[in-house]
Amino acid sequence: MVLKKELSIIHDNLFWSKSSFVSVLFFLFSSVIFSQNNTLKDTTHFVFYPDKILIRTNLSTQTDAQVLEDKKGDNLDLETNNSYKLFLSVDYKFIGFSYGFYPKFFGGNNDEDIKGKSSFSEYSFRFFLGKWLQTIDYSKIRGYYVENTQDFLPDWEPEKNPYLQFPNLKTIKYGMATSYIFNPKFSLKSITSFTEWQKESAGSFIPTLIYDYKKISFSSETIISSQNEYDVSVGAGYFYNFIIRKRFYIAPNLTTGIGAKFTNSKSEESGNQTKENDNYFATNIAGGIKIGYNSDRILFGASFNFDTNLYKQRQNENIHNDKTYGLLYFGYRFDAPKFISKPVSKINNIYNPPQLK
Numbered sequence: 001m002v003l004k005k006e007l008s009i010i011h012d013n014l015f016w017s018k019s020s021f022v023s024v025l026f027f028l029f030s031s032v033i034f035s036q037n038n039t040l041k042d043t044t045h046f047v048f049y050p051d052k053i054l055i056r057t058n059l060s061t062q063t064d065a066q067v068l069e070d071k072k073g074d075n076l077d078l079e080t081n082n083s084y085k086l087f088l089s090v091d092y093k094f095i096g097f098s099y100g101f102y103p104k105f106f107g108g109n110n111d112e113d114i115k116g117k118s119s120f121s122e123y124s125f126r127f128f129l130g131k132w133l134q135t136i137d138y139s140k141i142r143g144y145y146v147e148n149t150q151d152f153l154p155d156w157e158p159e160k161n162p163y164l165q166f167p168n169l170k171t172i173k174y175g176m177a178t179s180y181i182f183n184p185k186f187s188l189k190s191i192t193s194f195t196e197w198q199k200e201s202a203g204s205f206i207p208t209l210i211y212d213y214k215k216i217s218f219s220s221e222t223i224i225s226s227q228n229e230y231d232v233s234v235g236a237g238y239f240y241n242f243i244i245r246k247r248f249y250i251a252p253n254l255t256t257g258i259g260a261k262f263t264n265s266k267s268e269e270s271g272n273q274t275k276e277n278d279n280y281f282a283t284n285i286a287g288g289i290k291i292g293y294n295s296d297r298i299l300f301g302a303s304f305n306f307d308t309n310l311y312k313q314r315q316n317e318n319i320h321n322d323k324t325y326g327l328l329y330f331g332y333r334f335d336a337p338k339f340i341s342k343p344v345s346k347i348n349n350i351y352n353p354p355q356l357k
Helices: 002-014 338-351
Strands: 046-048 052-060 065-070 076-079 085-092 095-101 119-129 132-146 165-180 196-198 202-219 223-244 248-269 272-294 298-314 317-335
Touching: 085 119, 202 248, 223 272
Parallel strands: none
Antiparallel strands: 046 196, 052 085, 052 317, 065 076, 065 317, 076 132, 085 095, 095 119, 119 132, 132 165, 165 202, 202 223, 223 248, 248 272, 272 298, 298 317
């Protein structure tokens, strides 16, 4: 009974504390000028790989954490039980796709008897249209545990007892972002999709419009809760790529953003239903540094990344959504078969028409 009481208190705190927005706004870009040929093209500033498909694996230590910071009481620190995430990516010309999941075969997520079971999947699309970049993401996360269980159960011992868990806490997110690269001598592709390579060091200011929708839901024997969150924010970022000895690079980046969050929540307990609508001012800071090696066929590297979102829910409560993680990647380029290159080239010529001489 005591444990149920503690869980009930945490449930109530939790659902007035999550983050992110439904955006049913989408994009239409104007035409842009960007020349590409059907063979390897080497210009003054870039090397292009228009005939090559790049496949890449990324191993990430990323975890998903949600923190309710209560200045008058104990913080609530929720985390997913995963040590690694694996992302498989394919990029060709202006389009890319990646799929992420928990790689259980690595043996890093095997303490489910102590921290519970978490599931994760993510699908991401990216489109480079000249100086524009459009990304579309979908992710689903289920299963959290309370990292600071000791604060809620004073007699709890981590070696003998499992953490407090929320196996039915689920987060679904649909996100989109539209970015613009100002400097024509800087290639964002050279450090993201790797479908081209930058020959000289350069950087660029990159503003980004971010709009997304998140649904958080939870159910237990006594409580059914759900919350919809709609976020719109504008970020100002700067990316730089230091080229070392033609093949190596170091690329730091930093983006800060501000925006608005709109939420509507619904909770039902013992037949009593509660509804609430709120809006908040939100801030974000994200960045990191990448290092790596590139050749015409293979590439590999590592990166360190962080992403922090913050908004004040009540006078004494701040909500953090934090991600800090390292990443290792390895990629290989191979010739695109004709059944892929022909239709993609037709689409590419519509959005990235060759320059008229």
